[in-house]
Amino acid sequence: MTFNGTRKPFVTVLEKKRPYWAPLNRNIHTTRSGHTRLLNTEKEVLIIPVTLFIDGNSKEDLLSKAEEVAGWLITKEEEKLTFDDQPNRHFMAALDGGVDADEIVSFSRCSIEFSCLYKMGAEHTLPITTSNQTFAITGQESTPWTSRTRFTVPQSSFNLETSRGGKVILNYDFIAGDVLEIDYDKRDVRLNGKDLAVSLAFETVWKELEPGPVQIKASHPTDLSYSERYY
Known part of the structure; x- marks a missing residue:
């Protein structure tokens, strides 16, 4: 198991329950005449229970390693979680709940749960040009x-x-050598590392990339990157 780009040589995954997709909450409305229709669907947080084996040679060693595991798994933000048996899928996850110290000392085990916000696949970088290209x-x-x-x-x-209707428009006098970076998720626009959000035009429409074919172009050659997302 790799979490936040790190592995622990003394930690082994004994068990895990990994649902294929996150639970779905369906809002279904029934009319007086008895007809039903689906109003909307909300995706809930995916919970992954994991049992870890911590290899230690004494009570003191186990407790010391448990503290190291805590420093590894307890993060302020969600981080990338990858299991060895499915290296091409990654969960953006955060540790949830507590840990029983007696379980670690008595059985060298640690039962934990990850709350997963979404599942990702491969990362791609698309070479965008000034003419429409289909990706x-x-x-x-x-x-x-x-x-x-x-x-x-x-x-x-x-x-x-x-x-698909997405567009980012910036009104600014760029010069040769300038580096412009845009982050959709954070609505962050930076030029040479400095905030440039003030140059965003009102006509800008922020949209995620939807699965399937899409034509993309830019007024200057641009590298556009995304990670696949899965249910």
């Missing part, structure tokens, strides 16, 4: 994106558009 966005759910543009010539504005 196949892979995965099962819409996904956020980031972009990076290095200007080679001066420009008085920057546009990034998709055929």
Whole structure:
């Protein structure tokens, strides 16, 4: 198991329950005449229970390693969780609940739960040009994106558009050598590392990338990156 880019050589996953998709909460309405229809669907948080084996040679060693595990797994933000038997899928997860110290000392075990916000697959970088190109966005759910543009010539504005209605428009005098970075998830726009959100035009429409074919173009060659998302 890898969490937050780290593995522990003394920790082994003994058991895990990994639902294929997150629970769905269906809001179904029934009319007076007896007809039913689906109003909306909300995806709940995916819970993954995991039992870890902690290899230690004494009570003191086990408790010391348990503290090390706590420092590893307890994070302020969700982090990437990957299990060895499915290396091409990743969960953005955070540890939930507490740990029983007696279980660690008596059985060298640690029963924990991860709350997973979403599941990811492969990462892709698309070379966007000034002409419309068709790309196949892979995965099962819409996904956020980031972009990076290095200007080679001066420009008085920057546009990034998709055929699904998404567009980012910046009114700014860019010069050769400028590096523009956009983060959809954070609605963050930075030029050479400094905030440039003030240059966003009102016409900007923030949209995730939806699975399937989409045409994308930009007013300057741009690398656009995304990670596949799955149910």
